[in-house]
Structure formats: C-alpha cells, structure tokens
Amino acid sequence: MAKIIDQMGDSGAMMRNLWNPARGILNAILLLAVTSSLGAGKEFMAHFPLDGNAQDVSGNGNHGVVHGVRFVKDTIRGKTRVVGVFDGLDDWIEVPHRDVLRFGKADFSISVWLHTESPLDDIVGDLVSKYDAAARRGFVFNVKHNVGVPTSPANDRHLQFGVDDGSPNLKWTDCGRPGKAVLVYTLTVHGGHLYAGTCVAGKDDAGRVFRYAGGTRWIDCGAPDRCNAVSALASYQGQLYAAVSKYRLRGSALAESENPHRGGRVYRYDGARKWVLVGTLPNVEAINGLVVFRGKLHASSMYAPAGLFRYEGGNTWNACGSPEGKRVEALCVYNGHLFATGYDEGAVYRYDGRRWTHCGRLGDNTQTYSFAVYEGGLYVGTWRSGRAYRYDGDHRWIDVGRLGNELELMGMSVYNGKLYGGTLPLAEVYRFDGPHSWRKVGRVDHTPNVRYRRAWSMAVFQGKLFVGTLPSGHVWSLESGKSVTHDRSLPAGWIHVAAVRSSDRLRLYVNGRTVATSSVFNSASYDLTNAQPLRIGFGSHDFFHGRMSDLRIYRGALNAGDIEELMRHR
Structure with a gap:
C-alpha cells in the first residue's frame, strides 16, 4: 500500500498521512506541544x-x-x-x-x-x-x-492587515503641501516612507521629490532635473527611481508653466538631495508611467511620439514599441501581462514582452487613465464619462458605474477591503460599494475660481489612504476602519x-x-x-x-x- 501511495507523487500526500498512523500520532503530539507552549487563552x-x-x-x-x-x-x-x-x-x-x-x-x-x-x-x-x-x-x-495609480506603482509587495465593522465614521486629515506643488503628481511608498513627486508652475522652479515626516511636514529630497514635474516614482531593485516631465498645465485648465526645460529622463535616488541620471528616453518630453514588469523597469511617453521603453541598466533604455502607434500611459502588471491605458482613444492595451494586443474600447470614452486590481478583477478609470470598467476579456468591458456626476476617474486604490477612486472636476473621492454603486466619502480640493480640481494620486501608508491633489497641491489622508501596513517590500x-x-x-x-x-x-x-x-x-x-x-x-x-x-x- 505504501508503495502505491508513493507512486502517486505529491497527490498522494493526504492518503499517506491518513494511511500512516504513526506519522499522524507524531504530528498530533507535535501540534499539541507547540500549541501548549503558547500559553492560556x-x-x-x-x-x-x-x-x-x-x-x-x-x-x-x-x-x-x-x-x-x-x-x-x-x-x-x-x-x-x-x-x-x-x-x-x-x-x-x-x-x-x-x-x-x-x-x-x-x-x-x-x-x-x-x-x-x-x-x-x-x-x-x-x-x-x-x-x-x-x-x-x-x-x-x-x-x-x-x-497604475495613475502614473506609479504606489504600493509594491506591502503586507496589510485590517479590520472594519461598517462604521460610518470616516476621518480626513490635511497632511500639508509639499513645497510649492500645484499638483501632487505621484505618491509612492518605498523603504518605509511615503514619497511625493510634485509639479510646480514657476519659471525658475523645478519638480521635486518630498518625503512625508508626519503631520503637515514634508522633507525636501531635491529636484532630480530642471523641468517642472516629477511625474512618476517606483521601487526597483531596492532603490527609488523618479521620472521627470515638462507637464503642460493647460491640460488641467491652468496657466501654462513658463519653465522651458524638457523632461523625459529617469533618475535613481542616492540619498539626501542627490539623484543619479540613469537615462534619457529618445524624443520624449514627458514620462507618464513607471512600472516593474518581469524584473525590468518600464517607462511610457506621455506626449507624442508614442512609446514604451525598458531599462537595461547603466543609461540604456530599449524601445518596446506601441500599439499601432498609439500612446500608452498608465501601466499595470496583471495576470502575466503588462496592461496600459491610452490618451489617443478610450482603449486598453496588453503587452506580453514582445508584442502588443488591443483589448478593446471602453464605451464612448476618449481616454483611459488609471488601473486597480480589486476582488481579482482589473478595473480602469476613464474620461469623459467618469465611469469605471472591469475587464472581462479582450473587447469585453463591464461598466461598473459612474462616480457621482464627475467627468474623470483618476487614481484608484484598494484600501482595507474596498476600492476607492479620485475624480475631476471636483476632486471628490468615492468608495465602490458595487455592483454599480459608488459612494462619495469626501472632497479633497476646494480651490475657488478654477475649472478643474483633481484627486490625482493615491497610496496606502501607515494604515491610511493618502490622496494627492491639483491645484492646491495638498495631500490628504483617510482612515476607514483600522489597519496596519508593513511599508517595505516583502522579500x-x-x-x-x-x-x-x-x-x-x-x-x-x-x-x-x-x-x-x-x-x-x-x-x-x-x-x-x-x-x-x-x-x-x-x-x-x-x-x-x-x-x-x-x-x-x-x-x-x-x-x-x-x-x-x-x-x-x-
């Protein structure tokens, strides 16, 4: 009998345990010994x-x-x-x-x-x-x-444990303004800290990176470049990387920045306010997305010409093409592929490391903005319907509802059991209560006399959900239920x-x-x-x-x- 079970290989493990009484008794004794050593209660x-x-x-x-x-x-x-x-x-x-x-x-x-x-x-x-x-x-x-939140991997292999009992008490806290930010372009958790990449408007001002120090305090980690925005941050091989851009503020209905410097470069953080250049993407003015896929850092071009680029070390970046010449923007790793949103049509694309596949258009939207993975499904935010869609296979997208009367769904994050999304034009934050219902849980920018306010970036840090805004440039945090996070990547x-x-x-x-x-x-x-x-x-x-x-x-x-x-x- 034992020989027959052994020939079954791994699938015979259960039968082997049941057939071998001595082993079962030994396991029971060891189990009792360990449990007893833990003490009463x-x-x-x-x-x-x-x-x-x-x-x-x-x-x-x-x-x-x-x-x-x-x-x-x-x-x-x-x-x-x-x-x-x-x-x-x-x-x-x-x-x-x-x-x-x-x-x-x-x-x-x-x-x-x-x-x-x-x-x-x-x-x-x-x-x-x-x-x-x-x-x-x-x-x-x-x-x-x-x-893909919407430009950066905001959380990467972070352990989280949370409890909730449906309490209606939601606490928002103003966490201050990093420097002269008009836009908190990206929020990323790395090495136990929350980092923010900013966009500024002044002619002589440059986009900077800040590290959150609690309360309303932000520590200046320097300006990697002379252009006006740090548009994406990512943890890669244990270090923090930053992508820089010349962001066209008129795209958010604000006065255009007079800063003349182009972006399109990627830097590695070297501590204090030091940044090391690791490459310039060819013909790229601004970088929208960073993500790590199959052990390589990838970056996408925000404006034309379209392109995705893979980092090969040193200062070398190789072009990965684009789907039919269309721009790819937010980047998300999911179920063995790299998915990308786009600004040239309301579509999503999939990359397998060699070739691109068109995954279909999402309703009558003209742009797709952000990703989230919730309850095993891939969710995407859109402009100009302000709706979220769930991927159901190529060219099959399920409409899961509009966020209030908003026009655009920006950053999304899964936090303590629920999916949250930030919007334009009122910078509202919604919680997805499914299957088509989004509940407003707050508003994070009340700047007067502007056309658009955005709840742009998100990250989960120290058991809370953090949200970055435009045009006030403030960061807000939300606590719902109670949770604890290990804010370092698990090995x-x-x-x-x-x-x-x-x-x-x-x-x-x-x-x-x-x-x-x-x-x-x-x-x-x-x-x-x-x-x-x-x-x-x-x-x-x-x-x-x-x-x-x-x-x-x-x-x-x-x-x-x-x-x-x-x-x-x-």
Whole structure:
C-alpha cells in the first residue's frame, strides 16, 4: 500500500498521512506541544497544514473546499514539505462559515508561511480573509500592490492587515503641501516612507521629490532635473527611481508653466538631495508611467511620439514599441501581462514582452487613465464619462458605474477591503460599494475660481489612504476602519508572516520580528461577525500568486515570543 501511495507523487500526500498512523500520532503530539507552549487563552480556531489537502487538523472541523490549488513538494528552511500552489488566476480555498469561525470582538492571530517569486508578472494578492464587502465588516490580510495609480506603482509587495465593522465614521486629515506643488503628481511608498513627486508652475522652479515626516511636514529630497514635474516614482531593485516631465498645465485648465526645460529622463535616488541620471528616453518630453514588469523597469511617453521603453541598466533604455502607434500611459502588471491605458482613444492595451494586443474600447470614452486590481478583477478609470470598467476579456468591458456626476476617474486604490477612486472636476473621492454603486466619502480640493480640481494620486501608508491633489497641491489622508501596513517590500522566497488583533492594536510580524503596529484604538468596538466564508488565497485584492504552507488561526493575541516559537517549529 505504501508503495502505491508513493507512486502517486505529491497527490498522494493526504492518503499517506491518513494511511500512516504513526506519522499522524507524531504530528498530533507535535501540534499539541507547540500549541501548549503558547500559553492560556491561545487556542486554535483552525489549522490548515496545506500538505496535500485543505483539511483543518485543529479538531474544529473547518475543512476547506479546494478551487484549483495544487499541492507539491518544496523545501522550507531545509525541510521538505508538501505545500499549496496558488496560480494567481482563480485558485483559492473556501472554508464555509461556522460558529467556531465567528471572530466577533475577540482577539485573534494568524500565522502562515508564504513563498513568492521574483521577478513577478502578477500581483501577489490576498493571503486570508473573512470579509463581507456589502456590510464592510470583517478582516483582510494581503500583500498589497496598487499599480497604475495613475502614473506609479504606489504600493509594491506591502503586507496589510485590517479590520472594519461598517462604521460610518470616516476621518480626513490635511497632511500639508509639499513645497510649492500645484499638483501632487505621484505618491509612492518605498523603504518605509511615503514619497511625493510634485509639479510646480514657476519659471525658475523645478519638480521635486518630498518625503512625508508626519503631520503637515514634508522633507525636501531635491529636484532630480530642471523641468517642472516629477511625474512618476517606483521601487526597483531596492532603490527609488523618479521620472521627470515638462507637464503642460493647460491640460488641467491652468496657466501654462513658463519653465522651458524638457523632461523625459529617469533618475535613481542616492540619498539626501542627490539623484543619479540613469537615462534619457529618445524624443520624449514627458514620462507618464513607471512600472516593474518581469524584473525590468518600464517607462511610457506621455506626449507624442508614442512609446514604451525598458531599462537595461547603466543609461540604456530599449524601445518596446506601441500599439499601432498609439500612446500608452498608465501601466499595470496583471495576470502575466503588462496592461496600459491610452490618451489617443478610450482603449486598453496588453503587452506580453514582445508584442502588443488591443483589448478593446471602453464605451464612448476618449481616454483611459488609471488601473486597480480589486476582488481579482482589473478595473480602469476613464474620461469623459467618469465611469469605471472591469475587464472581462479582450473587447469585453463591464461598466461598473459612474462616480457621482464627475467627468474623470483618476487614481484608484484598494484600501482595507474596498476600492476607492479620485475624480475631476471636483476632486471628490468615492468608495465602490458595487455592483454599480459608488459612494462619495469626501472632497479633497476646494480651490475657488478654477475649472478643474483633481484627486490625482493615491497610496496606502501607515494604515491610511493618502490622496494627492491639483491645484492646491495638498495631500490628504483617510482612515476607514483600522489597519496596519508593513511599508517595505516583502522579500521573495519563503518567509513567515503573522497578523495579530489585540485589545488596543493591530500588529504585523515578518520572520518572527515585529515590523508594524497600528495606532491605539478600542478593538472591542469592532464587531467582525459576518456569515461570509473564510477565504484562503482570495479576498478584496486579488487571487494569491505563490505558495503557502501551515496556515494557523488562533483565538487570542499571540505575543512576539509566541510568533518566534511558531516560526522555529516549522
């Protein structure tokens, strides 16, 4: 019998465990030993080894239903294990709701091993969630990628854990104006900090980069170039890169900048106010988008002539062409491809590393502006209908509604379980409550006597949603529910992560070390009760793309010592 099971390979893992009583007894003893060492009040709600199936071995009977997930052998810290492989397209595990999975107002903890690849051609996505989107109630735990927002990857491999109970209390805070900004062109989180790229109007002023220092304070990180805008920022190979532009302010119905200097260059940040030139894109006046695709930094030309360019190191950029000579603007990595919006027609395009594919036009719109990946789908913002569309395959776009009476949907971000979008001409911010409903949650620019106000850029940082504006040049932040973010890119390969809800804080751990703690709040006021299934590898962001092992959910708040103990016993 053992020989037959062995010949089945990885698919025989579950049968092997069941057939071998000695191994089952040993696993039970080890499980009891580790759990007992965590102390009183810290008992299993569920435990999914993911070693060939989705069975809950805690004894609580929370067995999962596998949707496409494969199980293969892998090595974690020198030990061979069977682990779950999630393809990032539609693989996930569904655990039906039961009373034992009622999280309510109680403390709880999540521990899991995950493996991600580098380079990536997709979003990492959700680890585990139990969240009712309609009621905005429950918890989410994911690896955040907000890309194409609208010019930059605002968040890149950032761990996020959040709770909400549908509270109507939304708190907006004015975070100040970076320098002389008339436009906060880009917001990007890198290395534990929030950076802003600005556009200025003065003849002798140049676009600059600023680092947020809390309150209304911004630290000047210098002007990479002499032109009037830093139009995009991106984390690449552990460093911060900036694209510069001569932005035509008349495109936002403002007086044109008298700054005569062309942009079209990319720089690498070297600390303090130092920037190192890494190349000039040929015949490019302004750069609209930056993104990392399959391990290479890519940049798009904002104005004619059209073009996408790939960074090859040093000062070398190679042309990647464009779809039928059309400009490509916002850039987003999704499901193995690079997607791009466009200003020459209301369409979206897809690039596979060699050739372009036209993905269809979106209604009667003339321009497409931004991307977001929400609940596994690709969403796009438009001008001039102010509507959002969801991708349903080439030349198939589903209209998911207009944001109030606005004309343009600018930056979009997934934040604490929901999708948010910023608009023109009133610089309003909306939350998507689906399937066609957008709820206004605030307005972030009240500049008088102008035609257009824009809620342009967005990023998630320190558990809040930040929004950059035109023409006031201010940054605002929103807190909805309570969340905590690890604002540094997670490393590739196998790592251990944990999320803890305690009586007054949320905490995140990576490889046994505390990496982020939320601000103090009354956790008992958040009732997370909902009847939705527990989802492993899926949630409000995207299907998980990677490998997963040994998912544990505990009742009670584990401390740092407990987390380290779990990591050492893998």
